[in-house]
Amino acid sequence: MIESADLTKPDTWFPFARAMKRKIIYHCGPTNSGKTYNALQRYMEAKKGIYCSPLRLLAMEVFDKVNALGVYCSLLTGQEKKHVPFSNHVACTVEMVSTDELYDVAVIDEIQMIADPFRGYAWTRALLGLEADEIHLCGDPSVLNIVRKICSETGDELVENHYERFKPLVVEAKTLLGDLKNVRSGDCVVAFSRREIFEVKLAIEKHTNHRCCVVYGALPPETRRQQANLFNDPDNDYDVLVASDAVGMGLNLNIRRIVFYSLSKYNGDKIVPVPASQVKQIAGRAGRRGSLYPDGLTTTLHLDDLDYLIECLKQPFEEVKKVGLFPFFEQVELFAGQLSNVTFCQLLEKFGENCRLDGSYFLCRHDHIKKIANMLEKVPGLSLEDRFNFCFAPVNIRDPKAMYHLLRFASSYSQNLPVSIAMGVPKGSARNDSELLDPRD
Numbered sequence: 319m320i321e322s323a324d325l326t327k328p329d330t331w332f333p334f335a336r337a338m339k340r341k342i343i344y345h346c347g348p349t350n351s352g353k354t355y356n357a358l359q360r361y362m363e364a365k366k367g368i369y370c371s372p373l374r375l376l377a378m379e380v381f382d383k384v385n386a387l388g389v390y391c392s393l394l395t396g397q398e399k400k401h402v403p404f405s406n407h408v409a410c411t412v413e414m415v416s417t418d419e420l421y422d423v424a425v426i427d428e429i430q431m432i433a434d435p436f437r438g439y440a441w442t443r444a445l446l447g448l449e450a451d452e453i454h455l456c457g458d459p460s461v462l463n464i465v466r467k468i469c470s471e472t473g474d475e476l477v478e479n480h481y482e483r484f485k486p487l488v489v490e491a492k493t494l495l496g497d498l499k500n501v502r503s504g505d506c507v508v509a510f511s512r513r514e515i516f517e518v519k520l521a522i523e524k525h526t527n528h529r530c531c532v533v534y535g536a537l538p539p540e541t542r543r544q545q546a547n548l549f550n551d552p553d554n555d556y557d558v559l560v561a562s563d564a565v566g567m568g569l570n571l572n573i574r575r576i577v578f579y580s581l582s583k584y585n586g587d588k589i590v591p592v593p594a595s596q597v598k599q600i601a602g603r604a605g606r607r608g609s610l611y612p613d614g615l616t617t618t619l620h621l622d623d624l625d626y627l628i629e630c631l632k633q634p635f636e637e638v639k640k641v642g643l644f645p646f647f648e649q650v651e652l653f654a655g656q657l658s659n660v661t662f663c664q665l666l667e668k669f670g671e672n673c674r675l676d677g678s679y680f681l682c683r684h685d686h687i688k689k690i691a692n693m694l695e696k697v698p699g700l701s702l703e704d705r706f707n708f709c710f711a712p713v714n715i716r717d718p719k720a721m722y723h724l725l726r727f728a729s730s731y732s733q734n735l736p737v738s739i740a741m742g743v744p745k746g747s748a749r750n751d752s753e754l755l756d757p758r759d
Protein backbone atom coordinates (compact mmCIF):
# COMPACT_ATOMS: atom_id res chain seq x y z
CA MET A 319 0.00 0.00 0.00
CA ILE A 320 1.34 3.43 -0.93
CA GLU A 321 0.76 6.13 1.59
CA SER A 322 -0.58 9.25 -0.07
CA ALA A 323 1.38 12.47 -0.21
CA ASP A 324 -0.02 15.22 1.95
CA LEU A 325 -0.63 18.42 0.01
CA THR A 326 -3.21 19.80 2.41
CA LYS A 327 -2.85 23.17 4.13
CA PRO A 328 -0.44 24.74 1.63
CA ASP A 329 -0.65 27.99 3.59
CA THR A 330 1.54 26.32 6.24
CA TRP A 331 4.32 25.64 3.71
CA PHE A 332 5.59 29.20 4.03
CA PRO A 333 6.21 29.80 7.74
CA PHE A 334 8.11 33.07 7.22
CA ALA A 335 5.30 34.58 5.19
CA ARG A 336 2.85 33.35 7.84
CA ALA A 337 4.84 35.06 10.56
CA MET A 338 4.41 38.39 8.76
CA LYS A 339 1.46 40.71 8.95
CA ARG A 340 0.72 41.09 5.26
CA LYS A 341 -1.81 43.45 3.70
CA ILE A 342 -3.34 42.23 0.43
CA ILE A 343 -4.99 44.71 -1.93
CA TYR A 344 -7.13 43.16 -4.67
CA HIS A 345 -7.54 45.46 -7.71
CA CYS A 346 -10.59 43.88 -9.25
CA GLY A 347 -12.06 44.73 -12.64
CA PRO A 348 -12.22 44.11 -16.38
CA THR A 349 -9.43 44.80 -18.89
CA ASN A 350 -8.28 48.38 -19.44
CA SER A 351 -9.60 49.69 -16.14
CA GLY A 352 -6.36 50.88 -14.48
CA LYS A 353 -5.70 47.93 -12.14
CA THR A 354 -2.04 47.43 -12.97
CA TYR A 355 -1.48 51.19 -13.21
CA ASN A 356 -2.65 51.72 -9.64
CA ALA A 357 -0.71 48.74 -8.27
CA LEU A 358 2.43 50.02 -9.99
CA GLN A 359 2.06 53.43 -8.36
CA ARG A 360 2.54 51.80 -4.94
CA TYR A 361 5.28 49.55 -6.29
CA MET A 362 7.30 52.50 -7.56
CA GLU A 363 6.95 54.37 -4.25
CA ALA A 364 8.25 51.37 -2.29
CA LYS A 365 11.86 51.06 -1.15
CA LYS A 366 12.00 47.50 -2.46
CA GLY A 367 9.46 45.96 -4.79
CA ILE A 368 8.74 42.99 -6.98
CA TYR A 369 6.34 42.87 -9.93
CA CYS A 370 5.20 39.40 -11.08
CA SER A 371 3.94 39.11 -14.65
CA PRO A 372 2.10 36.38 -16.52
CA LEU A 373 4.03 37.10 -19.73
CA ARG A 374 7.64 37.90 -20.58
CA LEU A 375 6.59 40.78 -22.80
CA LEU A 376 4.57 42.34 -19.99
CA ALA A 377 7.49 41.99 -17.53
CA MET A 378 9.53 43.79 -20.18
CA GLU A 379 6.90 46.54 -20.57
CA VAL A 380 6.92 47.18 -16.82
CA PHE A 381 10.74 47.06 -16.70
CA ASP A 382 10.97 49.68 -19.49
CA LYS A 383 8.23 51.87 -18.06
CA VAL A 384 9.49 51.87 -14.47
CA ASN A 385 13.10 52.59 -15.48
CA ALA A 386 11.91 55.39 -17.78
CA LEU A 387 10.20 56.96 -14.77
CA GLY A 388 13.50 56.97 -12.88
CA VAL A 389 13.00 53.95 -10.60
CA TYR A 390 15.90 51.53 -11.14
CA CYS A 391 14.43 48.14 -11.91
CA SER A 392 15.93 44.81 -12.99
CA LEU A 393 14.34 42.24 -15.27
CA LEU A 394 14.13 38.52 -14.59
CA THR A 395 12.39 36.01 -16.83
CA GLY A 396 13.07 32.37 -17.69
CA GLN A 397 14.77 33.68 -20.78
CA GLU A 398 16.50 36.87 -19.83
CA LYS A 399 18.20 38.55 -16.88
CA LYS A 400 18.97 42.26 -16.91
CA HIS A 401 20.54 43.49 -13.74
CA VAL A 402 20.32 47.24 -13.36
CA PRO A 403 22.97 48.51 -10.91
CA PHE A 404 21.60 49.93 -7.66
CA SER A 405 18.11 48.63 -8.39
CA ASN A 406 15.84 47.64 -5.52
CA HIS A 407 12.99 46.77 -7.84
CA VAL A 408 12.54 43.78 -10.05
CA ALA A 409 10.03 42.93 -12.78
CA CYS A 410 9.85 39.17 -13.27
CA THR A 411 7.66 36.44 -14.68
CA VAL A 412 5.68 34.80 -11.90
CA GLU A 413 7.57 31.49 -12.11
CA MET A 414 10.79 33.35 -11.21
CA VAL A 415 9.55 34.80 -7.90
CA SER A 416 11.75 34.33 -4.88
CA THR A 417 9.90 33.55 -1.67
CA ASP A 418 13.08 34.00 0.39
CA GLU A 419 13.51 37.72 0.05
CA LEU A 420 11.77 40.51 1.91
CA TYR A 421 9.91 43.18 -0.05
CA ASP A 422 7.91 46.24 0.93
CA VAL A 423 5.53 45.94 -2.01
CA ALA A 424 4.80 43.04 -4.36
CA VAL A 425 2.44 43.09 -7.33
CA ILE A 426 0.98 39.83 -8.65
CA ASP A 427 -0.62 40.63 -11.99
CA GLU A 428 -3.46 38.69 -13.66
CA ILE A 429 -4.25 36.83 -10.44
CA GLN A 430 -7.09 34.89 -12.14
CA MET A 431 -4.31 32.83 -13.74
CA ILE A 432 -4.04 31.12 -10.33
CA ALA A 433 -6.67 28.74 -11.72
CA ASP A 434 -4.71 27.95 -14.89
CA PRO A 435 -4.49 24.15 -15.27
CA PHE A 436 -0.75 24.22 -16.08
CA ARG A 437 0.74 27.37 -14.58
CA GLY A 438 -1.65 28.12 -11.71
CA TYR A 439 0.73 26.81 -9.05
CA ALA A 440 3.15 29.70 -9.69
CA TRP A 441 0.49 32.26 -8.72
CA THR A 442 -0.50 30.19 -5.67
CA ARG A 443 3.13 30.04 -4.55
CA ALA A 444 3.50 33.80 -5.02
CA LEU A 445 0.28 34.55 -3.15
CA LEU A 446 0.99 32.21 -0.24
CA GLY A 447 4.75 32.62 -0.06
CA LEU A 448 5.77 36.18 -0.91
CA GLU A 449 7.38 37.91 2.02
CA ALA A 450 6.02 41.38 1.40
CA ASP A 451 4.31 43.83 3.72
CA GLU A 452 1.90 44.83 0.99
CA ILE A 453 0.80 42.60 -1.90
CA HIS A 454 -1.22 44.00 -4.78
CA LEU A 455 -3.25 41.51 -6.80
CA CYS A 456 -4.62 42.65 -10.17
CA GLY A 457 -7.24 40.65 -11.98
CA ASP A 458 -10.81 39.96 -12.92
CA PRO A 459 -13.49 39.07 -10.35
CA SER A 460 -13.44 35.31 -11.04
CA VAL A 461 -11.04 34.54 -8.21
CA LEU A 462 -12.18 37.18 -5.70
CA ASN A 463 -14.07 34.71 -3.53
CA ILE A 464 -11.34 32.13 -3.42
CA VAL A 465 -8.75 34.81 -2.61
CA ARG A 466 -11.01 35.90 0.26
CA LYS A 467 -11.00 32.32 1.50
CA ILE A 468 -7.23 31.95 1.18
CA CYS A 469 -6.67 35.22 3.03
CA SER A 470 -8.88 34.08 5.87
CA GLU A 471 -6.75 30.92 6.12
CA THR A 472 -3.45 32.80 6.03
CA GLY A 473 -4.70 35.53 8.36
CA ASP A 474 -3.73 38.28 5.90
CA GLU A 475 -5.75 41.50 5.80
CA LEU A 476 -7.64 41.89 2.50
CA VAL A 477 -8.69 45.19 0.94
CA GLU A 478 -10.80 45.18 -2.24
CA ASN A 479 -10.70 47.95 -4.86
CA HIS A 480 -13.22 47.67 -7.69
CA TYR A 481 -12.73 49.17 -11.16
CA GLU A 482 -14.78 49.83 -14.30
CA ARG A 483 -13.52 49.90 -17.89
CA PHE A 484 -12.33 53.35 -19.00
CA LYS A 485 -14.18 53.08 -22.33
CA PRO A 486 -16.49 50.35 -23.65
CA LEU A 487 -15.12 47.93 -26.22
CA VAL A 488 -17.14 48.07 -29.45
CA VAL A 489 -17.66 45.05 -31.71
CA GLU A 490 -17.58 45.85 -35.42
CA ALA A 491 -20.28 43.66 -36.94
CA LYS A 492 -19.04 44.20 -40.48
CA THR A 493 -15.90 42.07 -39.93
CA LEU A 494 -13.13 42.04 -42.54
CA LEU A 495 -15.37 39.94 -44.81
CA GLY A 496 -12.67 37.31 -45.11
CA ASP A 497 -10.31 39.70 -46.88
CA LEU A 498 -7.07 40.92 -45.30
CA LYS A 499 -7.13 43.85 -47.76
CA ASN A 500 -9.59 45.40 -45.31
CA VAL A 501 -7.02 45.89 -42.55
CA ARG A 502 -6.49 49.42 -41.37
CA SER A 503 -3.88 51.41 -39.53
CA GLY A 504 -3.78 50.44 -35.84
CA ASP A 505 -5.10 46.92 -36.42
CA CYS A 506 -3.70 43.97 -34.57
CA VAL A 507 -4.51 40.69 -36.30
CA VAL A 508 -4.37 37.83 -33.80
CA ALA A 509 -3.56 34.35 -35.06
CA PHE A 510 -2.64 31.30 -33.03
CA SER A 511 0.22 29.65 -34.91
CA ARG A 512 3.51 30.85 -36.27
CA ARG A 513 2.57 29.65 -39.75
CA GLU A 514 -0.64 31.70 -39.74
CA ILE A 515 1.15 34.75 -38.37
CA PHE A 516 3.53 34.76 -41.31
CA GLU A 517 0.84 34.03 -43.89
CA VAL A 518 -1.08 37.03 -42.58
CA LYS A 519 1.98 39.29 -42.58
CA LEU A 520 2.94 38.31 -46.12
CA ALA A 521 -0.62 38.69 -47.43
CA ILE A 522 -1.06 42.13 -45.88
CA GLU A 523 2.27 43.39 -47.16
CA LYS A 524 1.60 42.01 -50.62
CA HIS A 525 -1.94 43.28 -51.09
CA THR A 526 -1.95 46.56 -49.13
CA ASN A 527 0.40 49.45 -48.39
CA HIS A 528 0.62 48.58 -44.72
CA ARG A 529 3.81 47.30 -43.11
CA CYS A 530 3.48 44.69 -40.36
CA CYS A 531 5.30 43.97 -37.14
CA VAL A 532 5.01 40.50 -35.67
CA VAL A 533 5.04 39.36 -32.05
CA TYR A 534 4.88 35.77 -30.90
CA GLY A 535 6.28 33.81 -28.00
CA ALA A 536 9.22 32.06 -29.66
CA LEU A 537 10.82 35.29 -30.86
CA PRO A 538 13.99 36.19 -28.99
CA PRO A 539 13.41 38.92 -26.41
CA GLU A 540 15.23 41.70 -28.26
CA THR A 541 13.30 41.06 -31.46
CA ARG A 542 10.01 40.95 -29.60
CA ARG A 543 10.80 44.26 -27.90
CA GLN A 544 11.94 45.83 -31.17
CA GLN A 545 8.81 44.69 -33.04
CA ALA A 546 6.49 45.97 -30.29
CA ASN A 547 8.33 49.31 -30.18
CA LEU A 548 8.31 49.63 -33.96
CA PHE A 549 4.55 49.16 -33.97
CA ASN A 550 4.02 51.54 -31.04
CA ASP A 551 6.02 54.34 -32.63
CA PRO A 552 3.63 56.46 -34.74
CA ASP A 553 6.50 57.96 -36.79
CA ASN A 554 7.14 55.06 -39.13
CA ASP A 555 5.32 52.92 -41.73
CA TYR A 556 4.74 49.96 -39.42
CA ASP A 557 1.11 50.45 -38.53
CA VAL A 558 -0.26 46.90 -38.35
CA LEU A 559 0.64 44.24 -35.81
CA VAL A 560 0.25 40.51 -36.38
CA ALA A 561 0.52 38.66 -33.11
CA SER A 562 -0.15 35.49 -31.20
CA ASP A 563 -1.67 35.37 -27.72
CA ALA A 564 1.77 36.52 -26.48
CA VAL A 565 0.10 39.96 -26.50
CA GLY A 566 -2.97 38.60 -24.73
CA MET A 567 -2.62 39.89 -21.20
CA GLY A 568 -2.03 43.24 -19.59
CA LEU A 569 -0.04 44.84 -22.42
CA ASN A 570 -0.44 48.43 -23.48
CA LEU A 571 0.16 48.77 -27.22
CA ASN A 572 -1.14 51.34 -29.71
CA ILE A 573 -3.91 49.05 -30.94
CA ARG A 574 -7.11 50.54 -32.34
CA ARG A 575 -8.80 47.30 -33.33
CA ILE A 576 -8.24 43.63 -32.52
CA VAL A 577 -9.05 41.42 -35.50
CA PHE A 578 -9.26 37.70 -34.75
CA TYR A 579 -7.85 35.76 -37.67
CA SER A 580 -9.59 32.73 -36.22
CA LEU A 581 -11.08 31.77 -32.88
CA SER A 582 -9.73 28.27 -32.52
CA LYS A 583 -6.29 27.04 -31.64
CA TYR A 584 -4.18 23.95 -31.21
CA ASN A 585 -3.91 23.07 -27.53
CA GLY A 586 -1.03 20.63 -27.94
CA ASP A 587 -3.51 17.85 -28.57
CA LYS A 588 -6.29 19.04 -30.85
CA ILE A 589 -7.93 22.16 -32.31
CA VAL A 590 -10.28 23.77 -29.76
CA PRO A 591 -12.20 27.04 -29.55
CA VAL A 592 -10.23 29.76 -27.76
CA PRO A 593 -11.75 30.02 -24.27
CA ALA A 594 -14.01 33.01 -23.68
CA SER A 595 -11.84 34.40 -20.89
CA GLN A 596 -8.85 34.48 -23.24
CA VAL A 597 -10.85 36.07 -26.05
CA LYS A 598 -11.88 38.83 -23.64
CA GLN A 599 -8.31 39.39 -22.52
CA ILE A 600 -7.02 39.62 -26.08
CA ALA A 601 -9.85 41.88 -27.27
CA GLY A 602 -9.09 44.06 -24.25
CA ARG A 603 -5.78 45.09 -25.86
CA ALA A 604 -7.67 47.49 -28.15
CA GLY A 605 -8.23 51.11 -27.17
CA ARG A 606 -5.97 51.43 -24.15
CA ARG A 607 -6.14 54.63 -22.14
CA GLY A 608 -3.25 56.93 -22.97
CA SER A 609 -2.57 55.20 -26.30
CA LEU A 610 -3.06 56.72 -29.77
CA TYR A 611 -6.48 55.09 -29.87
CA PRO A 612 -8.42 55.37 -26.60
CA ASP A 613 -11.57 53.94 -28.26
CA GLY A 614 -11.29 50.18 -28.70
CA LEU A 615 -12.79 48.07 -31.45
CA THR A 616 -12.77 44.36 -32.08
CA THR A 617 -13.91 42.09 -34.90
CA THR A 618 -13.10 38.91 -36.79
CA LEU A 619 -11.66 38.22 -40.22
CA HIS A 620 -14.52 35.91 -41.16
CA LEU A 621 -18.21 36.56 -40.67
CA ASP A 622 -18.65 32.98 -39.40
CA ASP A 623 -16.62 33.73 -36.28
CA LEU A 624 -18.47 36.89 -35.30
CA ASP A 625 -21.19 35.24 -33.21
CA TYR A 626 -18.64 33.37 -31.13
CA LEU A 627 -16.73 36.62 -30.50
CA ILE A 628 -19.90 38.39 -29.36
CA GLU A 629 -20.85 35.45 -27.17
CA CYS A 630 -17.40 35.41 -25.51
CA LEU A 631 -17.48 39.14 -24.77
CA LYS A 632 -20.93 38.84 -23.21
CA GLN A 633 -20.05 35.96 -20.94
CA PRO A 634 -19.90 36.91 -17.28
CA PHE A 635 -16.83 35.98 -15.25
CA GLU A 636 -17.25 32.49 -13.95
CA GLU A 637 -16.40 32.01 -10.31
CA VAL A 638 -13.34 29.86 -9.73
CA LYS A 639 -13.62 27.16 -7.08
CA LYS A 640 -10.09 25.75 -7.05
CA VAL A 641 -6.58 27.08 -7.56
CA GLY A 642 -3.47 25.28 -8.83
CA LEU A 643 -0.80 23.67 -6.73
CA PHE A 644 2.45 21.81 -7.31
CA PRO A 645 4.61 20.12 -4.66
CA PHE A 646 8.07 21.20 -3.56
CA PHE A 647 10.93 18.85 -4.24
CA GLU A 648 11.02 17.75 -0.58
CA GLN A 649 7.42 16.55 -0.80
CA VAL A 650 8.17 14.48 -3.90
CA GLU A 651 11.31 13.11 -2.25
CA LEU A 652 9.40 12.03 0.84
CA PHE A 653 6.88 10.21 -1.34
CA ALA A 654 9.65 8.64 -3.47
CA GLY A 655 11.00 6.92 -0.34
CA GLN A 656 8.12 4.43 -0.60
CA LEU A 657 8.81 3.38 -4.18
CA SER A 658 11.71 1.62 -5.75
CA ASN A 659 12.62 0.92 -9.37
CA VAL A 660 10.43 3.59 -10.90
CA THR A 661 11.45 6.22 -13.39
CA PHE A 662 11.09 9.84 -12.38
CA CYS A 663 8.18 10.16 -14.75
CA GLN A 664 6.40 7.18 -13.18
CA LEU A 665 7.12 8.67 -9.78
CA LEU A 666 5.38 11.91 -10.79
CA GLU A 667 2.45 9.93 -12.12
CA LYS A 668 2.11 7.95 -8.88
CA PHE A 669 2.42 11.16 -6.93
CA GLY A 670 -0.45 12.64 -8.93
CA GLU A 671 -2.64 9.61 -8.29
CA ASN A 672 -1.85 9.49 -4.59
CA CYS A 673 -1.92 12.97 -3.19
CA ARG A 674 -4.38 14.50 -0.80
CA LEU A 675 -5.54 18.05 -1.46
CA ASP A 676 -7.82 20.51 0.31
CA GLY A 677 -11.07 21.36 -1.44
CA SER A 678 -9.81 24.70 -2.76
CA TYR A 679 -6.80 23.26 -4.60
CA PHE A 680 -6.07 21.06 -7.60
CA LEU A 681 -2.79 19.53 -8.70
CA CYS A 682 -1.53 21.34 -11.80
CA ARG A 683 -1.17 19.37 -15.00
CA HIS A 684 2.41 18.38 -15.54
CA ASP A 685 2.47 16.72 -18.96
CA HIS A 686 5.27 19.04 -20.09
CA ILE A 687 7.33 18.20 -17.00
CA LYS A 688 6.87 14.50 -17.68
CA LYS A 689 8.07 14.99 -21.22
CA ILE A 690 11.36 16.43 -19.97
CA ALA A 691 11.56 13.74 -17.27
CA ASN A 692 11.26 11.07 -19.95
CA MET A 693 13.95 12.62 -22.08
CA LEU A 694 16.34 12.86 -19.13
CA GLU A 695 15.76 9.20 -18.26
CA LYS A 696 18.67 8.37 -20.58
CA VAL A 697 21.01 10.52 -18.52
CA PRO A 698 22.44 8.40 -15.72
CA GLY A 699 23.83 9.87 -12.55
CA LEU A 700 21.34 12.67 -11.99
CA SER A 701 19.98 12.90 -8.47
CA LEU A 702 16.25 13.08 -7.92
CA GLU A 703 16.61 16.74 -7.04
CA ASP A 704 18.55 17.46 -10.25
CA ARG A 705 15.84 15.77 -12.27
CA PHE A 706 13.14 17.75 -10.50
CA ASN A 707 14.97 21.02 -11.14
CA PHE A 708 15.74 20.30 -14.77
CA CYS A 709 12.07 19.53 -15.33
CA PHE A 710 11.29 23.16 -14.52
CA ALA A 711 13.82 24.57 -16.96
CA PRO A 712 12.01 27.21 -19.02
CA VAL A 713 12.39 25.43 -22.36
CA ASN A 714 9.75 25.14 -25.01
CA ILE A 715 9.14 21.40 -25.16
CA ARG A 716 7.84 21.70 -28.70
CA ASP A 717 11.18 23.06 -29.88
CA PRO A 718 13.42 20.05 -30.65
CA LYS A 719 16.58 22.17 -30.67
CA ALA A 720 15.87 23.58 -27.22
CA MET A 721 15.14 20.08 -25.91
CA TYR A 722 18.38 18.79 -27.43
CA HIS A 723 20.40 21.48 -25.70
CA LEU A 724 18.71 20.80 -22.39
CA LEU A 725 19.66 17.14 -22.77
CA ARG A 726 23.28 18.05 -23.54
CA PHE A 727 23.37 20.46 -20.63
CA ALA A 728 22.02 17.83 -18.22
CA SER A 729 24.44 15.18 -19.55
CA SER A 730 27.51 17.38 -19.06
CA TYR A 731 26.25 18.42 -15.66
CA SER A 732 25.74 14.81 -14.58
CA GLN A 733 29.35 14.01 -15.52
CA ASN A 734 30.66 17.06 -13.69
CA LEU A 735 31.85 18.52 -16.99
CA PRO A 736 31.71 22.24 -17.68
CA VAL A 737 28.30 23.10 -19.06
CA SER A 738 27.65 25.64 -21.75
CA ILE A 739 24.67 26.62 -23.79
CA ALA A 740 25.64 26.48 -27.44
CA MET A 741 22.25 27.75 -28.48
CA GLY A 742 22.77 31.37 -27.35
CA VAL A 743 19.92 33.82 -27.73
CA PRO A 744 20.73 36.25 -30.57
CA LYS A 745 22.05 39.54 -29.20
CA GLY A 746 20.55 41.77 -31.84
CA SER A 747 17.01 41.80 -33.15
CA ALA A 748 15.96 40.17 -36.42
CA ARG A 749 17.10 42.02 -39.54
CA ASN A 750 14.80 40.50 -42.13
CA ASP A 751 11.72 38.34 -42.64
CA SER A 752 13.60 35.05 -42.67
CA GLU A 753 15.22 35.83 -39.32
CA LEU A 754 11.81 36.75 -37.99
CA LEU A 755 10.32 33.55 -39.32
CA ASP A 756 12.87 31.23 -37.80
CA PRO A 757 14.71 33.21 -35.20
CA ARG A 758 16.99 30.40 -34.13
CA ASP A 759 18.54 29.54 -37.47
Ligand SMILES: Nc1ncnc2c1ncn2[C@@H]1O[C@H](COP(=O)(O)OP(=O)(O)OP(=O)(O)O)[C@@H](O)[C@H]1O
Pocket residue numbers: 347348349350351352353354355356456567568569570602606607608609
Ligand atom coordinates in the same frame (compact mmCIF):
# COMPACT_ATOMS: atom_id res chain seq x y z
N1 LIG B 1 -4.96 57.19 -13.52
C1 LIG B 1 -4.33 57.04 -14.69
N2 LIG B 1 -3.67 58.06 -15.26
C2 LIG B 1 -3.04 57.91 -16.44
N3 LIG B 1 -3.01 56.77 -17.14
C3 LIG B 1 -3.65 55.73 -16.63
C4 LIG B 1 -4.34 55.81 -15.38
N4 LIG B 1 -4.87 54.60 -15.12
C5 LIG B 1 -4.52 53.82 -16.16
N5 LIG B 1 -3.80 54.49 -17.06
C6 LIG B 1 -3.27 53.95 -18.31
O1 LIG B 1 -4.30 53.20 -18.94
C7 LIG B 1 -3.78 52.04 -19.55
C8 LIG B 1 -4.53 50.80 -19.02
O2 LIG B 1 -4.32 50.68 -17.63
P1 LIG B 1 -3.86 49.33 -16.96
O3 LIG B 1 -2.75 48.72 -17.71
O4 LIG B 1 -3.65 49.60 -15.51
O5 LIG B 1 -5.19 48.47 -17.16
P2 LIG B 1 -5.59 47.08 -16.50
O6 LIG B 1 -6.87 47.27 -15.76
O7 LIG B 1 -4.44 46.54 -15.75
O8 LIG B 1 -5.90 46.21 -17.80
P3 LIG B 1 -5.59 44.65 -18.11
O9 LIG B 1 -6.66 43.87 -17.40
O10 LIG B 1 -5.72 44.56 -19.58
O11 LIG B 1 -4.25 44.35 -17.59
C9 LIG B 1 -2.29 52.01 -19.23
O12 LIG B 1 -1.55 52.48 -20.33
C10 LIG B 1 -2.17 52.94 -18.05
O13 LIG B 1 -0.89 53.53 -17.98
Ligand SMILES: [Mg+2]
Pocket residue numbers: 353354355427456568
Ligand atom coordinates in the same frame (compact mmCIF):
# COMPACT_ATOMS: atom_id res chain seq x y z
MG1 LIG C 1 -3.18 44.93 -16.11
